[in-house]
Amino acid sequence: MAEQGDSTSAIAIGPRIAASGGFTALYREGMGLIEEVAAYLDEDGREDSRFLPREAAFLYATESMRLTTRLMQIASWLLLQRAVNEGEISRENARAEKEKVKFSATPSERGGPGYDLLPQMLRDFIDKGDRLFDRVMQLDQLERGALPDQPIGQANGIADQFSRLQAAFKRAD
Template identity: 75%
Template sequence: MADIGDKAQAIAIGPRIVASGGFDLLYREGMTLIEEVASYLDGHGRADSRILPRDASFLYATESMRLTTRLMQLASWLLLQRAVNEGEITPENARSEKEKVKFSATPSERGGPGYEHLPEVLREFIVKGDRLFDKVMQFDTLERGTMTIGDTGTANGVVDQLARLKAAFGRAD
């Protein structure tokens, strides 16, 4: 903070959190999931898909394509953020590149005809992919500094802590 006469400036903690060890865990989780899904789809998944009823077979192709697309989008984000953290590119360059990665929306409801016939392994990978997507979106929001007091859906409590600090020091934005 500056002198008492100067306007206090907030410290951007989002980029610091993203650059911390929390990102390393997210990166490892993401890359591990990508490898596991690729291995499954290239191996046991092919065999699993061949024995499905026709409707479920079409759904398998659709869901595996959605999952693959989503994971490639997440991999792009993770690799860009890692490059920033390692000083290979600037945060501004990464933001510009991240704008080119358009994340697919997560379907609001999973299921439908034939979904229950999909291999359980694929359904578990879909759930893990959705969870990873949510985590990356939280990190992305922090990195951009766009998370505001009152945002909902955050599992990390940072927003609550910031609200408590502002309340304790009597600052209102």
């Protein structure tokens, strides 16, 4: 531990996590989900949507567009982070590029009229996309040096661990 007055700076853990094997797994999962969703929407999903009532068909179009938009935003983030991890671009250049990709907000609630009529496969993909988005946002906040947001009443292991570390180091001062 650095003595008080020592010029040694703290090690930023966020970028190390973003460059870890955990990122590789997240990258594979994200790109795999993108491929699965694209295949579904081009094949089975297209067929499934033909038999929906009008209200549900409109909702299908809306939700599938939201999902593909969200997944493309995630893909952009993942590709930029991979380029940083592989030394192809600097962290600063990646941050500048990431600022151009504005993530669309996750609806606070899913559902509404016709949602239950959507094909289960689409609803499953929406749920997976939302969970993936939350993980990417946590990693992005860590990479930027911030603690991930913790929704009220929801456990967040990363934020909880960082809070504990901060509390421990404050006591050690």
